[in-house]
Amino acid sequence: MASDERTLKIVLGEDRIPTEWYNLAADLPEPPAPPLHPGTLQPIGPEDLAPLFPMALIAQEVSRERAIPIPDEVRDVYRLWRPTPLYRARRLERHLDTPARIYYKYEGVSPAGSHKPNTAVPQAFYNKAEGITRIATETGAGQWGSALALAGSLFGLQVDVYMVKVSFQQKPYRRALMESYGARCVASPSDETEAGRKILAEHPDSAGSLGIAISEAVEMAAKRDDTHYALGSVLNHVLTHQTVIGREALEQLEQTGDYPDIVVGCTGGGSNFAGIAFPFLGAMLRGGPKVEVIACEPVACPSLTRGRFAYDFGDTGHLTPLVKMHTLGSEFIPPGFHAGGLRYHGMAPMVSHLLDKRLISAVAYNQIECFEAGVDFARVEGILPAPEATHAVKGAIDQALKCKQAGESKVILFNLCGHGHFDMQAYADYFAGLLTDQSYDEADLQSALAHLPPVAA
Ligand SMILES: Cc1ncc(COP(=O)(O)O)c(C=O)c1O
Numbered sequence: 001m002a003s004d005e006r007t008l009k010i011v012l013g014e015d016r017i018p019t020e021w022y023n024l025a026a027d028l029p030e031p032p033a034p035p036l037h038p039g040t041l042q043p044i045g046p047e048d049l050a051p052l053f054p055m056a057l058i059a060q061e062v063s064r065e066r067a068i069p070i071p072d073e074v075r076d077v078y079r080l081w082r083p084t085p086l087y088r089a090r091r092l093e094r095h096l097d098t099p100a101r102i103y104y105k106y107e108g109v110s111p112a113g114s115h116k117p118n119t120a121v122p123q124a125f126y127n128k129a130e131g132i133t134r135i136a137t138e139t140g141a142g143q144w145g146s147a148l149a150l151a152g153s154l155f156g157l158q159v160d161v162y163m164v165k166v167s168f169q170q171k172p173y174r175r176a177l178m179e180s181y182g183a184r185c186v187a188s189p190s191d192e193t194e195a196g197r198k199i200l201a202e203h204p205d206s207a208g209s210l211g212i213a214i215s216e217a218v219e220m221a222a223k224r225d226d227t228h229y230a231l232g233s234v235l236n237h238v239l240t241h242q243t244v245i246g247r248e249a250l251e252q253l254e255q256t257g258d259y260p261d262i263v264v265g266c267t268g269g270g271s272n273f274a275g276i277a278f279p280f281l282g283a284m285l286r287g288g289p290k291v292e293v294i295a296c297e298p299v300a301c302p303s304l305t306r307g308r309f310a311y312d313f314g315d316t317g318h319l320t321p322l323v324k325m326h327t328l329g330s331e332f333i334p335p336g337f338h339a340g341g342l343r344y345h346g347m348a349p350m351v352s353h354l355l356d357k358r359l360i361s362a363v364a365y366n367q368i369e370c371f372e373a374g375v376d377f378a379r380v381e382g383i384l385p386a387p388e389a390t391h392a393v394k395g396a397i398d399q400a401l402k403c404k405q406a407g408e409s410k411v412i413l414f415n416l417c418g419h420g421h422f423d424m425q426a427y428a429d430y431f432a433g434l435l436t437d438q439s440y441d442e443a444d445l446q447s448a449l450a451h452l453p454p455v456a457a
Contacts, residue, residue, distance in 0.1 A: 026066035100403035114418030116147030119241035124151035138213030141340035142174025144232030149183035165208035195317035215317030233269025242275025266391035270348030276415035296395035304362035329448030386418035
């Protein structure tokens with residue numbers, strides 16, 4: 001279907017669901033630094049990861065193949081919501097009075113309401129194929145936990161979700177959704193694990209963090225033979241699974257005759273950003289059109305804009321391998337702001353590497369300006385973004401306003417990675433004037449960074 005000047009959404013048939021994920025590692029001029037064993041500080045091998053992940057995912061983690069085939073069983077589940085629509089934000093363009101052409105890929109149409117099922121489904125599939133019966137995981141906002149709960153129910157796996165306590169309290173309906181899909185949801189830090197008990201002994205009122213919840217889930221998986229661990233972001237294979245977003249967007253944009261000058265995504269651990277951006281970055285690295293790629297993160301958890309690019313642990317309890325990434329320090333516990341999915345101390349090694357090589361740029365926004373952008377967007381485009389996604393909305397609006405100032409009609413593509421229907425308390429707090437902007441004190445940052453593992457130096 002060709003698009004005309006009134007077309008708002010570009011939709012593809014189920015037969016156009018990609019048959020392969022795109023692996024950016026194949027096109028990088030230089031590979032990212034390898035993960036290190038936390039004990040030996042030597043690069044880890046597949047056998048080190050085997051207690052936690054199925055071999056198929058470990059192979060994807062280290063693969064340099066450009067195309068990774070998507071199993072038919074996974075594509076059959078993707079059919080429930082993929083391909084997702086690409087929207088032309090005509091009303092937003094008129095509202096901003098910008099000559100820019102703005103497109104957004106909408107991942108909120110998945111059953112769990114975000115991009116997270118794009119990787120939850122293959123992770124559940126490969127675990128089931130390897131005979132695993134239970135998966136332990138963490139969740140921040142509850143989006144990832146809901147996605148894995150959904151995937152677990154579709155493939156017959158028990159799912160245990162350690163949910164960051166502040167979100168557990170703020171988002172009771174996310175917990176109910178996970179339980180509806182048959183998962184067990186536990187507020188983290190909990191007394192079920194050594195990692196949780198240690199934090200509770202030191203900080204009985206701890207609001208939790210993704211770093212703590214990851215430690216709890218990894219500990220449970222390491223202890224039990226029937227249990228594996230699943231991570232909703234950060235790792236290479238997770239980022240690769242998300243590239244179905246950008247691959248579809250490439251095909252959808254072909255129908256419009258436009259190609260993005262600018263691609264924008266929000267970044268927590270980096271997966272939805274990678275999903276939209278990597279296929280375009282890969283095309284550029286292979287000699288295709290130049291594209292400016294912008295990562296948008298919260299001022300209250302600024303790993304890309306203020307973190308150090310160094311080896312660090314992925315979790316607070318120091319159970320994970322060391323990865324080289326932009327980090328605020330694994331002991332950093334971000335304030336309880338509302339974009340729970342962006343409250344992670346580190347960033348995907350692949351995204352961190354891209355920033356280090358200046359192939360992408362990063363910008364940090366305060367939560368109030370993001371909610372303003374989200375509400376503005378909802379009033380003209382109709383979709384209420386997840387608090388995390390408002391960071392990308394804000395980033396895209398800023399770029400469109402720059403175009404207005406410069407009189408340039410650039411093409412802007414952003415990822416609207418989830419809807420905010422389970423985040424209404426956050427919007428209620430915003431309307432009641434209860435939100436505050438929390439910046440991260442330089443002294444606190446330096447003290448968290450002072451505890452980076454010695455290899456960081
Ligand atoms: C809607 C939404 N967007 C973004 C994120 C951040 O994760 P990532 O950077 O991996 O996309 C989350 C994480 O939970 C999320 O729920």
